[in-house]
Amino acid sequence: MSRRQPRGPRLPAWTATLTWKAAVFITVMCCALAALLGALVHVSVTNQTVGQARDRALSHLDEVTERYEAGDRLGPGAGVDPVGLPSRLRELAVSGQRGTMVAAHESRPTMWAAGPADGGRAIAVQVDYAQGARTIDGLDRAILGSSVLAIGATLLVGAFAVTRVTRRLHQTAQVARRISAGDLDARVEDPHARPDDTGFPRHQDEVAAVAGALDTMASTLQGKLLSEQRFTADVAHELRTPLTGLHAAAELLPPGRPTELVRDRVAALRTLTEDLLEISRLDAKSEAVDLDAHHLAPLAERVVRSSGEGTELVVVRDVCVDTDRRRLERVLGNLVTNAHKHGRSPVVVTVDGPVVSVRDHGDGYPEYLVEHGPQRFRTEGTSKGTSKGHGLGLTIALGQAAVLGARLTFSNAADGGAVATLRLPYETTGDGEETGAAHDGT
Known part of the structure; x- marks a missing residue:
């Protein structure tokens, strides 16, 4: 038996947004660009500063070497095998070559220059390098500070630009969801997608093109x-x-x-x-509800009696709700009729608080109906004992349930049979009392 590998920690949902991704991309690119430019400027200025200090040190070394060979006094900052001379530079000078090196001497940055002297010794001079080191440090701080400011400014400007785009995309997505929920009057009306004064389209960006296409699709669908x-x-x-x-x-x-x-x-x-x-x-959404207080158990009992034999009523808990009795009986009657016509007995109507379910013991609803709801005139088999065909009964039941503000869902029982569940609007007050309320479906 294979075992699932434990998943690592998941990122928050907001990290999947386009704004967050764009902000991360802009930040990474700005940091990479700032690091590259900063490194180039640092290397260039450092090479120039070190080169100038090296030239001064070698020039001073030439003067000191001439004095040493003439037997004159070497002067301050020069000597043969002086204290503090880096060992690597001394070895280079003893081998007969000249060289320079930056090293700390008495806690101060120093540029050393050394050359060969007689007797296997090294003659060396030291030049104060503190000013050059301060120059490079100041440059590094300036590069860091300007990089942070540049990254922050770029991030703000980029986030502002991306937010404008994502806000328009979010508005387009909201309108698309409203259209899918049945509001065919919803439109994006993106100002960038409107034609100019001459009647010709403006220079649209991609978001405006999507918004315009969605509006056109909604208008065409509404017309049809x-x-x-x-x-x-x-x-x-x-x-x-x-x-x-x-x-x-x-x-x-x-x-x-x-x-x-x-x-x-x-x-x-x-x-x-x-x-x-x-x-x-x-x-046409021209229906209006006539609300009144009704107990569900007696109402369901009337529907069961009118449906004839083969229908059972189970009352788990009865409640009183504000609803339209005629429409509610129409919904339950259609569900019971569909269960008898396309399912098998017994048909059980269960009242459990504000939830009324109708179940048969046939083969269940087809998959398309469970997933997408009833479709007008669509049938899949008409033989007795199946739940494949539904005609207009379930479509009307779904529409009347929407007028009542109720929710009608379709599913199949685990042990067989189709189950239609009607959930009526129902609220519980703060003191524990329960009240029912239906919504105007106009």
Whole structure:
């Protein structure tokens, strides 16, 4: 059996934002550039300062060597094998070569220059290098300070520029989420995406192009949906008049099996037409709730009685909620009807506080319905004992639940069967009392 390797510590979620990544990138690049430029300036100035001190020391060494060979007094800062002469420089001078070296002498930076003398000794001079060392130290501090200021200024300017871009992207993402939630009137309306006074598009950046494309997509989608809604409403409305006449004519037919078939088909067609009209009203968001206080257990009991045999009611806990009784019965009735039509008995309606569930014991909902919700007229198999087809019943139930401010979800039980769960709006007051409240779905 393979064992999972323990994961390391995870970074906070805000580190995944574009602003944070851009800030890190700008900081790293500024630090790298400052370090490179600082190193170049430091090396250049150090070489120049050391070179000048070396030239002075070698020139002084030439003078002292001439005095030594003439037998004159060497003067201050010069001598043969003086105290403090670096051993490496002395070895170089004893070998017959001249050289220079910066070393500390009596706690002060000193430039040494040494050359060969008779008797295997070294003649050397020392030049004060404190001023040069201070110059280099001051330069290093100036480079560090200016680098910090430059990095800070660049980071602020870069963060400001990136924040403006990310703010626009965030606004575009919010509008996209609103559109996906059903608000087809939402638009980004990025000012950079608007045409100028001549009617031609401005010079758009990439964010403006995305915002403009999203607005165009939303407008096109809204137009198509409105066209479909008008078509559905018009078709359903136009069908009502001939169906009324057809129903009246069917009632005049003589009794018999053909008459029963005609009446049955006319009734099914009238039900379909009414469902289409109800869906068109839900799509237009023209429905308004009629709120009143109702206990869920008696309401669910009425739905169970009207559904006929094969439906069981289980009340775990009854509560009183403010809701629209007619719409709630419509939702539960559609769920129970769908369970009987596409599932298997027994169908169990359970009331547990503000949560009402309807479960059958069939094969369960198809995967697309569990993941994406019911889709109009989509069916997958129509044989008895399956839960593949759903027609318009579940679509209407979902729409009416939204009008009530309730949440309707679909799932499959672990031991088989489809489960529809309706969660009504319900709140608990501060003193422990529970209250129910439905929201206006207009």
